[in-house]
Amino acid sequence: MIWHYFTTIAAAVLITLPFQLTASHCNEKSWNNLLNIQLDIDESYNFHASRFNHFLTQHKDRPFLFQEFSAEELTQLWANKDPIYQTRMQEQLHASLTVIGLIEQERKNLAPLIQRIANQQQDWIDISQHCQNSASTINMVTGLNYSQLNQALIKDTTLLIKQLDILKRHYVSELDALEQSRPKPSD
Numbered sequence: 001m002i003w004h005y006f007t008t009i010a011a012a013v014l015i016t017l018p019f020q021l022t023a024s025h026c027n028e029k030s031w032n033n034l035l036n037i038q039l040d041i042d043e044s045y046n047f048h049a050s051r052f053n054h055f056l057t058q059h060k061d062r063p064f065l066f067q068e069f070s071a072e073e074l075t076q077l078w079a080n081k082d083p084i085y086q087t088r089m090q091e092q093l094h095a096s097l098t099v100i101g102l103i104e105q106e107r108k109n110l111a112p113l114i115q116r117i118a119n120q121q122q123d124w125i126d127i128s129q130h131c132q133n134s135a136s137t138i139n140m141v142t143g144l145n146y147s148q149l150n151q152a153l154i155k156d157t158t159l160l161i162k163q164l165d166i167l168k169r170h171y172v173s174e175l176d177a178l179e180q181s182r183p184k185p186s187d
Contacts, residue, residue, distance in 0.1 A: 025127070025130055026127060026130045026131035026133075026134045026136050026139055026140075030127060031127070031139070034120070034123055034124065034127060034146075037120055037123075038120060038146065038150075041113070041116055041117055041120055041150075041153070042153075044113055044116075045113065045117075045153060045156070045157060048106065048109070048110045048113065048157075048160060049156075049160060051106055052106070052160055052163060052164060055099075055102070055103065055106070055164070055167055056163075056167070058099075059167055059170065062095075064170060064173075064174050065077075065089075065092055065174060065177065065178065066173050066174050066176075066177035066178070071177065071180065071181055074177060074178065074181035075181040075183075077089060077181075078181055078182050078183050079183060089178065089182075092174070092178060093175065093178045093179070093182075096171045096172075096174045096175040096178065097175060099171050100168055100171045100172060100175065103164050103167055103168045103171070104168070106164060107161055107164045107165070107168075110157065110160060110161055110164070111161065113157055114154055114157050114158065117150050117153050117154050117157060118150075118154060120150050121147050121150035121151060121154070124143045124144070124146040124147035124150060125143070125144070125147050127139075127143045128140045128141075128142075128143030128144045128147065131143055
């Protein structure tokens with residue numbers, strides 16, 4: 001019976017208290033927790049930004065046949081019976097498919113980061129408000145600064161996703177041009 005009594009009290013306390021109780025207190029433990037999460041978010045963003053830069057470098061170094069040749073010229077390259085041409089065209093097709101898949105995977109991995117950053121931004125706002133209520137002005141201002149930095153990080157992450165979409169469109173254009181100019185198998 002005593003166990004049930006304690007369980008009831010614990011349930012009542014959990015229902016009446018906010019779930020992010022530790023995130024909203026203006027104390028050293030909460031600050032360190034938020035700073036560790038912030039560090040993890042920053043490292044995650046930097047990792048994805050570095051991957052994008054790698055994609056961009058490869059993109060700049062890679063010739064796109066749809067930009068170098070007309071549709072008619074691509075059709076002629078496919079029609080050439082020389083195995084070297086056939087192999088290179090197949091490799092270009094396969095490379096485009098591979099890069100599209102990698103970009104889609106990177107975009108899929110990057111998209112949830114926006115929600116993590118938004119949650120972190122709200123946590124900084126919450127702790128800032130608690131610091132204001134505790135008359136800790138310096139911590140309040142610092143919390144608001146972190147909140148603003150996270151707002152900028154949301155914009156940067158959104159931009160990174162848009163840039164990945166732009167890169168993907170180039171590879172899709174390459175893939176489409178190669179597929180459309182490829183000879184159709186005879187029935």
